[in-house]
Amino acid sequence: GQQVMQIPQYQHVQEGEDFTTYCNSSTTLSNIQWYKQRPGGHPVFLIQLVKSGEVKKQKRLTFQFGEAKKNSSLHITATQTTDVGTYFCAADTGRRALTFGSGTRLQVQP
Amino acid sequence: DSGVTQTPKHLITATGQRVTLRCSPRSGDLSVYWYQQSLDQGLQFLIQYYNGEERAKGNILERFSAQQFPDLHSELNLSSLELGDSALYFCASSVGQGAKGYTFGSGTRLTVV
Numbered sequence: 001g002q003q004v005m006q007i008p009q010y011q012h013v014q015e016g017e018d019f020t021t022y023c024n025s026s027t028t029l030s031n032i033q034w035y036k037q038r039p040g041g042h043p044v045f046l047i048q049l050v051k052s053g054e055v056k057k058q059k060r061l062t063f064q065f066g067e068a069k070k071n072s073s074l075h076i077t078a079t080q081t082t083d084v085g086t087y088f089c090a091a092d093t094g095r096r097a098l099t100f101g102s103g104t105r106l107q108v109q110p
Numbered sequence: 111d112s113g114v115t116q117t118p119k120h121l122i123t124a125t126g127q128r129v130t131l132r133c134s135p136r137s138g139d140l141s142v143y144w145y146q147q148s149l150d151q152g153l154q155f156l157i158q159y160y161n162g163e164e165r166a167k168g169n170i171l172e173r174f175s176a177q178q179f180p181d182l183h184s185e186l187n188l189s190s191l192e193l194g195d196s197a198l199y200f201c202a203s204s205v206g207q208g209a210k211g212y213t214f215g216s217g218t219r220l221t222v223v
Contacts, residue, residue, distance in 0.1 A: 033186060042112070042200060045211035082208065088153065090212075096147040097143050098212065100153040 002027050004091045006101030014109050019076040021104035023089035030074045030094035032065055037103070038085040046074075079108045113137065116201050116215035123223055128189040130220045133201030135182055139213070141165070141206055143223040144176060145216075147198040160206065190214055191222045 001093045003026040014080055023032065031050045035043040047056055049065035049072060056063045076083055087107045090098040113136035123129055133143050138155030144156040159178035170176075175188075178184045188195060198219050202212035 042214040042216050043202075043212075044112075045213070048210045097155050097158045097168065099155065100145075102152040 001089065002093060002099050004089065004099050004101040006089055006104055008104055010105045010107070011101065012107040012109065015081060016078050019079050019083070019106055021074050021087050021089075021106075023072045023074075023101050025070045025090075025091045026058075027093060028092075029068070029091050031092045031097065032073055033090040033092065035064060035085050035090060035100075036085050037088065041085075044059075044087060048087050073105045076092075079106070081108050081110050092108050112213050112215060114201060114203050114213050114215035116199075116218050118218060120215065120219050120221075121198075122221045122223060123191060123194060125191055126193050127222075129191065129220065131186040131188070131199055131201075133184045133185070133186070133203075133215060135201075137203055139184065139203035141204045142178055142182070143202045143204075143212060144170075144184070144186050145200045145202065145219030147200060149197075153200065156186070164207050188220070193222050196220055196222045198222065 005024045019089045033048045034046040037043045047063050052069050053067045054065040065074045088104040089101040090105045111212040116136040117132045140161045142159045147153050154155045156170040157176050158166040162178050173189050198217045200214050200217045202214045204212050
């Protein structure tokens with residue numbers, strides 16, 4: 001079956017440092033989505049990437065979709081304490097429900 | 111409020127019992143998905159319904175079942191509960207397959223003692 005690997009599992013940064021999480025799929029995807037789950041909360045949709053090589057920005061967040069449509073990354077510039085949470089990528093093959101990565105838990109030290 | 115309503119928020123029950131979790135999708139969404147999240151774990155897909163019909167199955171145990179009703183609300187039934195079934199159960203909805211983003215409910219935290 002499809003596998004989605006996400007690294008790192010956990011990252012602790014000082015406020016103002018950058019953060020990146022990486023996601024790799026075993027199969028080619030129709031699109032990839034990113035979600036954020038705050039501690040004690042539920043996943044919240046951030047963005048969907050569809051095109052090969054696509055790059056999208058949301059303020060300090062930059063999302064990339066690989067050329068082969070099998071990997072993706074989320075980069076946060078100058079982290080803030082409000083960025084704390086777990087970031088999940090979610091792979092969409094177009095044939096079934098989303099397969100979520102294991103998530104990267106981000107802790108930001110003020 | 112995401113628009114997806116899940117009840118109850120918390121549930122504590124004994125091993126061997128049966129419980130029903132309920133989900134009302136966001137208005138206009140036809141697809142409902144159930145995911146299980148164990149402590150500090152990722153989201154494991156259980157089952158999907160689209161407009162009343164089962165569309166896809168994931169790692170759902172035979173002790174678990176679900177359905178989607180004509181008004182599009184969904185119920186997840188968990189029976190013969192075991193300690194390992196303790197988890198957060200999320201319902202999510204979307205307009206349809208491949209939709210731009212799922213909307214998640216706040217989840218039901220199930221504790222089996």
